[in-house]
Amino acid sequence: MLWQICFILLIIYYCVLRWKNRDIIKLSKQLPFTNEYRCLPFIGHAWLFIRRGKDPMDTFKLLADVAQKRNGITSFWFGNNLYTILTDPFAAEKVLKTSLEKHELMQLARPLIGNGSIFAPVFIWRPRRKVLAPTFGQKTLNNFVTVFYKQSVILVNKLQSMAEKDKFSVFNYISTYSMDSICETTMGVNINAQSNTNHPVLKAFNGFCQIYAARSVRPWLHSTAVYRWMPNYSTYLGHSQLLNNFVDKIVKTKSQEIKNGGNNNIQTGDDKKTRTFLELLIESSRDNGYTDVELREETLVMVLAGTDTSAVGASFVLLLLARYPDIQDKVLQEIEQVCGHSDNPIRAEHLPSLKYFDAVIKETLRLYPPVPIIVRKMETPTVLPSGLTLVPGIGVVINIWGMHRNPAIWGPDADEFRPERFIEDTLKHPAAYMPFSYGPRNCLGYQYAMMSMKTVLASVVRNFRILPAEDWELNSCKNKANLEVKFEVMMKHADNFQIRLKKRTNEST
Known part of the structure; x- marks a missing residue:
C-alpha cells in the first residue's frame, strides 16, 4: 500500500513539474537535440558526460557540432534542467550583455571562493567590480613584468635538466611558474612552488580543481545534501579550508601593515617598488568597508583563475610551437629582434612589440580556450537576433570551443592553426573570439594573463628549441x-x- 501511495505522489509531482515548466518544455521541442542520443528519465542527457571511455570534453564537442548544424543553437536536458547551447556570436552577445547572473552550476565552487566576483550574484558582483577594475591598471601590470621575468628565469633553469632528454610533461613546470607569479603579484608572498612541487597550497589547488570538475558533470551530486555523503566530500572541504586559511593569514597581515603605515611592496628593479593586487584592493576598498572575508574571496579568485588560465594557455602554445617549427622560428626571430640576446631581461615595453607572437598566442587560445564554456541563467524572456525567445528558468551554455571553430565565422579553415588570421583579418563579430569571456562580466585579468604568458614563453623559446613528444607529430x-x-x-x-626540449646553445641559430 505504501509503495502505491509513493508512486501516486511521484506521478502528481511529475505532472506539477511538467505544468510549471511548460514554457521550458515548449522551447526544448523548438530546439530538439539529436535523436541519436536518448533523453533518459530524471537524468536527461547527463549520461553523455559519463560514458565509458569518453571525457566530458567529448560531449561539449558533440554539443558544439550539433549547434553548428542548427544555425548555432540547440538544447539538451541535464537532469531536469534545460540548457540551450550557443555557438553563434550574435546570440551569445545578446545573452552575455543582458543575462548577467551566473548559473547555479557555478556555485559548486562556493566552499572555496564564497561570493568571489567570478561567480557572485549580480548584486554582489556589481559593486565589487567597481573596486576591482582600477587595480588592473596598465602601470601596475607593467610593473609586474619584472616578477614574471624573474620567475621565468627560475623556470628556464629548472627546464635545463630536462633538455636533450626524452619527452616530459611541461605543464607542471608552467603551472608552478604561474602559481609563484600570481602569489607574488597578488599577495606579495613567495611560496617557491617551482622549487617545491609538493607545496601544500599547490596540492590543495590541484586537488580541489579535479574534484570540482568531476562533480560538475554529475547533476545528481550538485545538491550539497547529497554530496556531503560522498567519500571525497571531506577532501573537497579540506582543500578549500587549507587555501582559505592560507589567504586569510596573508590578508590579516597585509591589512595590519597598511593600518600601521607600512608595506611589503614588490621589488621591481632600479629601486622601484609596486603594490600587490591585495594591497591595492585593501586601499581601494577603504570607503566600501571590505571585510577580511571579502578580501579573501577576491584574492582567491585572482589566484585560482590566474594560475590555471595562464598555465593551460602557455602549455598549449608550447605544444603547437613544437608541431609547427616554421612558426616557432618566426617567433624566435621576432623575440630576438625586440628583446635582444637571451641574457637580456624581458621588459614591459618589449611586450607590445611582439606582434606576431601575440597572434600566435591568440590563435592558440582560439583553438584551445582554457575555459571552453560559460553558463548563464535566464531570469527574463530574451529575444535572440533570430527571433527565438529564451524563457526564464533555463541555463544558457556559451560553447566557446564551438564558437571559436564555427566555420560560418572563421571560414573553412576554422580548425587550422593559422596565426596570420589575427594580423590580416578583422573579426566578423566582436563576440566571435572570447577566450576570457565577453560582455560586462568578462575577465578583468585578460591583459595580466597575456603579459604573463608572453614573458614566460619568450624566455622558454629563446633558450630552447621545442620539439614534439614524438617525431611523427x-x-x-x-x-x-x-x-x-x-x-x-x-x-x-x-x-x-x-x-621535448633541445638547448639552443647547441644550435647554430
Missing part, C-alpha cells in the same frame, strides 16, 4: 593542430602537455 598528422583534450574545470591536453 611533425609529418604524419593530417591536422597538426588536432590535439586531444580533456575537461578538468579548465580544458587541458589529454596527454598532459608532453614535449
Whole structure:
C-alpha cells in the first residue's frame, strides 16, 4: 500500500513539474537535440558526460557540432534542467550583455571562493567590480613584468635538466611558474612552488580543481545534501579550508601593515617598488568597508583563475610551437629582434612589440580556450537576433570551443592553426573570439594573463628549441593542430602537455 501511495505522489509531482515548466518544455521541442542520443528519465542527457571511455570534453564537442548544424543553437536536458547551447556570436552577445547572473552550476565552487566576483550574484558582483577594475591598471601590470621575468628565469633553469632528454610533461613546470607569479603579484608572498612541487597550497589547488570538475558533470551530486555523503566530500572541504586559511593569514597581515603605515611592496628593479593586487584592493576598498572575508574571496579568485588560465594557455602554445617549427622560428626571430640576446631581461615595453607572437598566442587560445564554456541563467524572456525567445528558468551554455571553430565565422579553415588570421583579418563579430569571456562580466585579468604568458614563453623559446613528444607529430598528422583534450574545470591536453626540449646553445641559430 505504501509503495502505491509513493508512486501516486511521484506521478502528481511529475505532472506539477511538467505544468510549471511548460514554457521550458515548449522551447526544448523548438530546439530538439539529436535523436541519436536518448533523453533518459530524471537524468536527461547527463549520461553523455559519463560514458565509458569518453571525457566530458567529448560531449561539449558533440554539443558544439550539433549547434553548428542548427544555425548555432540547440538544447539538451541535464537532469531536469534545460540548457540551450550557443555557438553563434550574435546570440551569445545578446545573452552575455543582458543575462548577467551566473548559473547555479557555478556555485559548486562556493566552499572555496564564497561570493568571489567570478561567480557572485549580480548584486554582489556589481559593486565589487567597481573596486576591482582600477587595480588592473596598465602601470601596475607593467610593473609586474619584472616578477614574471624573474620567475621565468627560475623556470628556464629548472627546464635545463630536462633538455636533450626524452619527452616530459611541461605543464607542471608552467603551472608552478604561474602559481609563484600570481602569489607574488597578488599577495606579495613567495611560496617557491617551482622549487617545491609538493607545496601544500599547490596540492590543495590541484586537488580541489579535479574534484570540482568531476562533480560538475554529475547533476545528481550538485545538491550539497547529497554530496556531503560522498567519500571525497571531506577532501573537497579540506582543500578549500587549507587555501582559505592560507589567504586569510596573508590578508590579516597585509591589512595590519597598511593600518600601521607600512608595506611589503614588490621589488621591481632600479629601486622601484609596486603594490600587490591585495594591497591595492585593501586601499581601494577603504570607503566600501571590505571585510577580511571579502578580501579573501577576491584574492582567491585572482589566484585560482590566474594560475590555471595562464598555465593551460602557455602549455598549449608550447605544444603547437613544437608541431609547427616554421612558426616557432618566426617567433624566435621576432623575440630576438625586440628583446635582444637571451641574457637580456624581458621588459614591459618589449611586450607590445611582439606582434606576431601575440597572434600566435591568440590563435592558440582560439583553438584551445582554457575555459571552453560559460553558463548563464535566464531570469527574463530574451529575444535572440533570430527571433527565438529564451524563457526564464533555463541555463544558457556559451560553447566557446564551438564558437571559436564555427566555420560560418572563421571560414573553412576554422580548425587550422593559422596565426596570420589575427594580423590580416578583422573579426566578423566582436563576440566571435572570447577566450576570457565577453560582455560586462568578462575577465578583468585578460591583459595580466597575456603579459604573463608572453614573458614566460619568450624566455622558454629563446633558450630552447621545442620539439614534439614524438617525431611523427611533425609529418604524419593530417591536422597538426588536432590535439586531444580533456575537461578538468579548465580544458587541458589529454596527454598532459608532453614535449621535448633541445638547448639552443647547441644550435647554430
